[in-house]
Structure formats: C-alpha cells, structure tokens
Amino acid sequence: MLPIFQYSMKTLLEVEVTLYAAIFYLLGIIILTATGLAVTRRQPVHAVLYLIVAFLGTAALFFMLGAPLLAVFMVIIYAGAIMVLVLFVIMLFQRSPHEIGLVPQWGPATLLGAVFLAVAVIMVFKDPGSGIVLQGAVAQPRDFGRFLFDRYWLAVEIVSILFLVALVAIIHLGKRRDAGDNERERRVNPIRSSTGASDLTG
Amino acid sequence: MIVPLGHVFLLAGLVFAMGLVCLVARRNLIMTLIGVEVMMNAAAIAFVAAALRWHLMEGQAFVLFILAVAAAEISLGLALVVGLYRRTGSIDPDRYDILKW
Numbered sequence: 436m437l438p439i440f441q442y443s444m445k446t447l448l449e450v451e452v453t454l455y456a457a458i459f460y461l462l463g464i465i466i467l468t469a470t471g472l473a474v475t476r477r478q479p480v481h482a483v484l485y486l487i488v489a490f491l492g493t494a495a496l497f498f499m500l501g502a503p504l505l506a507v508f509m510v511i512i513y514a515g516a517i518m519v520l521v522l523f524v525i526m527l528f529q530r531s532p533h534e535i536g537l538v539p540q541w542g543p544a545t546l547l548g549a550v551f552l553a554v555a556v557i558m559v560f561k562d563p564g565s566g567i568v569l570q571g572a573v574a575q576p577r578d579f580g581r582f583l584f585d586r587y588w589l590a591v592e593i594v595s596i597l598f599l600v601a602l603v604a605i606i607h608l609g610k611r612r613d614a615g616d617n618e619r620e621r622r623v624n625p626i627r628s629s630t631g632a633s634d635l636t637g
Numbered sequence: 638m639i640v641p642l643g644h645v646f647l648l649a650g651l652v653f654a655m656g657l658v659c660l661v662a663r664r665n666l667i668m669t670l671i672g673v674e675v676m677m678n679a680a681a682i683a684f685v686a687a688a689l690r691w692h693l694m695e696g697q698a699f700v701l702f703i704l705a706v707a708a709a710e711i712s713l714g715l716a717l718v719v720g721l722y723r724r725t726g727s728i729d730p731d732r733y734d735i736l737k738w
Contacts, residue, residue: 459640463648470652470675474659479667486671489652493678500645500685502697505704509681512704517674517711524715525667528722541662548658555650565643569689574697582694583701590698594705601709605716 455571459499466492479525483518490514500569504576645686653679666721666728670714677707 469489476482494509559565583591656675663669681700688696722728725735 456640459644463644466648467651467655470655474655474663474668474672474675479665479671482668482671486674489675490678493682496682497685497700500689502685502688502700505681505685505697505700508701508704512708513674513678517708520712520715521667521671524719527719528728544661545658547661548654551657552650552654555654556647559643559646559650562643564690565646566641567690568641569645569686570692572689572692574688574694579694579697583698587698590702594702597705597709601713604713608713608716608720 455499459496462492462496462499465489466496480522483521483525487514487518490518501571501573502579503573504579642686642690646683649679649683649686652676652682664729664731666718666730667715670711670718673714674707674711677703 466489469485469492473482473485473489476485490509490513494506494514497503497509498506653676656672656679659672659675660669661672663672681703684696684700684703688694688700718728721733725733727733
C-alpha cells in the first residue's frame with residue numbers, strides 16, 4: 436500500500452457528509468436514467484446523446500470518488516472523442532438505420548440480464564465488506580502519473596502498441612478500393628459484387 | 638463517510654446489466670457497440686470504488702487502461718461496421734448471409 440492517497444476530506448462536518456451522500460445518489464439516479472434511456476432508444480443518435488449525459492455523470496462520480504484525473508479523461512475521451520466519433524459514423528450511413536428492432540429472442544436475453552443482476556446483487560450484499568463506508572480520499576494527478584510510469588510503464592507501452600495496431604487495421608479497413616482491386620473482388624466473388632460495388636462508389 | 642461500498646457496486650451492476658441487455662437484445666450493430674461501451678463504463682465505476690475502498694492506486698491505473706482499450710475497440714468496431722455496410726448495405730447482423738449455403 437502506498438501513501439499516495441491524501442486524506443483531504445477528513446475534517447468534514449456531518450452536514451457535508453450527508454451532502455456527499457446526496458450527491459452520490461443523485462448522480463446514480465442520473466447515470467441509471469440516462470443509460471436506461473440510451474439502451475432503449477430506437478434511433479442511435481438519440482442513444483448516443485443520452486449516453487453522453489451518462490458519461491458526464493460518471494465523470495462527476497469519479498471526481499467524487501477521488502479520481503480527478505480519471506474524471507477529466509472520462510470527459511475528454513469518452514464523452515468527447517468516442518461519442519463524437521460514433522455520431523459521425525452514424526452520419527456516414529446513407530439511410531437512417533433506425534428501423535431495425537430487437538432480435539426475436541429478446542425475451543431470453545433480458546431474462547439473462549435480470550438473472551445476472553440478481554446474482555450480482557446477492558453476491559455484493561452477502562459479502563460482509565460491502566457495508567464498509569468509503570472514506571474520502573483524493574489521488575492527486577501528479578502522484579497518479581508518477582505511480583503509473585513507475586510501476587506500469589510497460590503496460591503503457593503495450594497500450595501504445597495496441598493503438599498502433601488499431602490504427603493500421605482501421606486504415607486498412609477504411610481504404611477505398613480502386614478499380615483494379617474492385618475488379619479482382621468481382622471475379623473472386625460474383626455474388627457480392629452486385630451490392631458491394633455500387634456502395635463503394637457512394 | 639460518503640456511501641457504503643455495496644451501493645457503488647450496486648450502481649455498477651445495474652449499469653452493467655443494462656449494457657448486457659443492450660448488447661444481446663438489440664439488432665443494430667451500432668447499438669451493440671454502445672452496449673459494450675456501457676459495460677466498460679460500469680466496470681470502470683467498480684474499479685474506482687474498489688481503489689477508494691482499499692486505498693490502492695492499481696484500480697485507477699486499470700481504469701486508465703480500460704479507457705484506452707475502449708477507445709481502440711470502439712474505433713475499430715465502427716470501422717468494421719462501416720466496412721460491412723459498404724459491402725452489404727445493411728447494419729443488421731441477420732442480413733449477413735454471404736456465407737450461408
């Protein structure tokens with residue numbers, strides 16, 4: 436255990452403690468409502484907009500749980516970069532893809548989720564450690580960065596390799612095929628060429 | 638001082654279950670990817686709560702790697718969906734029957 440977490444909220448009054456709890460439950464309600472609305476929307480654009488609200492709530496929750504750097508990353512990467520990327524990709528599709536409904540077996544799928552949730556709730560509340568009240572502490576961004584590059588520098592490098600691999604794969608997938616390549620594909624697979632070739636130009 | 642640990646885990650479990658249902662019940666491939674993102678978000682909440690509970694920094698470091706993996710996964714998944722849409726003209730996985738005899 437490292438003494439990196441600094442006890443900064445130690446001298447709070449009782450009123451402020453209950454205020455923190457109220458903020459937590461309010462954030463929980465916001466996250467649950469926004470996520471529930473997001474996963475049930477028929478239009479993916481609406482789902483992404485609700486999901487941005489959920490991720491901003493999660494960022495506030497991280498800030499409250501003593502991870503300010505992760506809260507900032509949550510806003511920048513999740514709510515900023517990833518969700519905007521999803522929005523732009525939705526705009527790439529020519530027809531609005533909102534007519535697609537649920538899979539025919541959505542009942543068992545929902546049952547699976549409910550069973551998982553019940554088991555998880557039982558597991559959490561059977562654990563005697565779950566009643567322990569969290570003590571407020573903050574991991575300062577500077578200490579967090581130093582810890583990360585002291586102990587997990589190899590993992591950081593592996594993540595950079597992962598990004599490089601993803602970049603190469605995306606460039607390869609997104610490359611528009613030229614005419615000769617298209618011709619070869621038509622020769623290899625005559626079934627696909629009727630639909631694939633027209634969409635490649637548009 | 639703030640809230641019990643179980644309540645944070647309960648929140649993470651609820652969000653994870655929503656993402657799981659979205660992943661397996663929706664037929665739109667973009668909504669499937671969004672379900673994976675929601676599940677990763679729930680895992681991140683649980684990790685941050687555990688890091689605060691035991692005052693260990695490893696949980697927060699893991700959340701950073703979850704963020705990185707989520708970014709790579711969603712960008713590559715969206716590139717795959719766009720490529721599939723260009724080839725077949727649909728993002729419904731039930732329509733992908735090129736390999737069907």
